[in-house]
Amino acid sequence: MPLNNNLFGVYKSIKVNDTTLIASSASRNKNMDVQAENYIQGTPKSRILNIGGVHETIEIEAPVLIGGGSVVDGRNLVNIKINELLNPTTAVLPLLEAATISVSEQGASVNMTLKSDGDPADLNSNVFQVLSVPVAELDPILYTPTRKARFYDFRVNIGSKKYFVMEASIKVTGETTDAYFLIPNGAVIDQTTYTTVGDVSFKAGTQFPFIGITGIKISGSGKAAVLLSDLNSDGDYFDTDESVNINLATGANDMTLQRPGVSVSEDADFVLQIYDGTNWNDLFPSVDLTRSVVHSSNFAVSSGLLTVNFDFTCWVK
Numbered sequence: 136m137p138l139n140n141n142l143f144g145v146y147k148s149i150k151v152n153d154t155t156l157i158a159s160s161a162s163r164n165k166n167m168d169v170q171a172e173n174y175i176q177g178t179p180k181s182r183i184l185n186i187g188g189v190h191e192t193i194e195i196e197a198p199v200l201i202g203g204g205s206v207v208d209g210r211n212l213v214n215i216k217i218n219e220l221l222n223p224t225t226a227v228l229p230l231l232e233a234a235t236i237s238v239s240e241q242g243a244s245v246n247m248t249l250k251s252d253g254d255p256a257d258l259n260s261n262v263f264q265v266l267s268v269p270v271a272e273l274d275p276i277l278y279t280p281t282r283k284a285r286f287y288d289f290r291v292n293i294g295s296k297k298y299f300v301m302e303a304s305i306k307v308t309g310e311t312t313d314a315y316f317l318i319p320n321g322a323v324i325d326q327t328t329y330t331t332v333g334d335v336s337f338k339a340g341t342q343f344p345f346i347g348i349t350g351i352k353i354s355g356s357g358k359a360a361v362l363l364s365d366l367n368s369d370g371d372y373f374d375t376d377e378s379v380n381i382n383l384a385t386g387a388n389d390m391t392l393q394r395p396g397v398s399v400s401e402d403a404d405f406v407l408q409i410y411d412g413t414n415w416n417d418l419f420p421s422v423d424l425t426r427s428v429v430h431s432s433n434f435a436v437s438s439g440l441l442t443v444n445f446d447f448t449c450w451v452k
Contacts, residue, residue: 150264151193151249152227154215155207157270158197159244163263165191165253167342188315188342189253193229193263199236199243199409199418201288203278207270209245210236210418213307216249218421220309223348228252229262230346231309236418238291238407239302243284250311252343284409291357292406293429293447297379301442303357305407305419310352313344353424353449361434361441381434381443389443391428400426400450423452 149156168187176182197209205211216231229249236245251262272278291300318339319332329336337345362379363372371377381389393399408415431446 146267147265148268148270149195150266151195151212151229151262152215153261153264154212155270155272156195156197156209156212157200157204157207157273158195158209161193161195163191163193165189167253186342188313188344190313190344191229191251191253191262192232193249193251195245195247195249197245197247199238199245199284200281201284201409201411202281203272203275204270204281205411207272209247213245213247214419214421216247216309217307217351217419220348220351221421226348228254228346230311230348231307232311233306233308235304235306236407237302237304238286238289240286242286243289243409250309250346252346254338254341254343288410290406290408290410290415293357293401293427293445298357298359298445299362301358301360303355303407305353305355307419307422308352308354309348310350312347312349314347315344351451353422353451354447356431356444356446358442358444361443378441381432381441389432389445390430400428424449425452426450 149158149161167189168185170185170187171181172183172185173179173181174183195209195212197212199205199210200208213231213234213236216234219226220231229251232248232250234245234247236243273281275281291298291303329338335345361381363377364379365372365377367377391399391401407418409418410416427447427449429445429447431444433444435442435444
């Protein structure tokens, strides 16, 4: 035990781009590419290193909250970063590389990975901050009391199919490309400040890449109960198609099957919504998912529930 009884920091809060975030865990990882090179050098010892660029990733696990804290939960930051992917002219580092919102009986959580170039310059000093500042939105007097979202706060719909969903997740993937360029002719060579050529700002002589946004992908999966139903109203459950969500008859339609010359989609988008006490709100309001296709339907039989695991992919508008 230290003689002066100093306390070490355990009460902290997190900010990303000056956006406060409630998180259960967070990590920032910086890596620089280094490979040992061996040439015809008369010895097997590694004496030449190929040193490349710097990459930074930020991984965050955060809850989905109900009440005053909902404005600083994981979905809030994810939606900000999705908007940036959809409009690259306003994007700022770090970029969203992947985010998954998972909903189950126990509640909902968000796992996200953010990507930056690892530049330690003052320009990017606010990318990831750890502060000893209380989160004001959690004050139950100034704001409404906050709790963790549970299963009864959500509703789900997947196109024209009606599932009793036991768990579901939706994943957003931001596809990016790293690139290195030679310095444009005539640019000021200054390794301490940024130079602007056209609309592009860079710092000459650094190891940090240019990052381009090349695409965005929306997909997801879930687990649903298979319901028995007297579909043909004959008074029994003996027919091969007496189930909802898993059709055992010829021409099964538990997936979005395609037809020659036609691109078949679900007639409604994938909807994963949360209730705010007054209205149902989309978890991803910044993404217009008006078309989707269910491309996997895996039926599992056990001594417990009959379940179907499904996967879907959305066209992004």
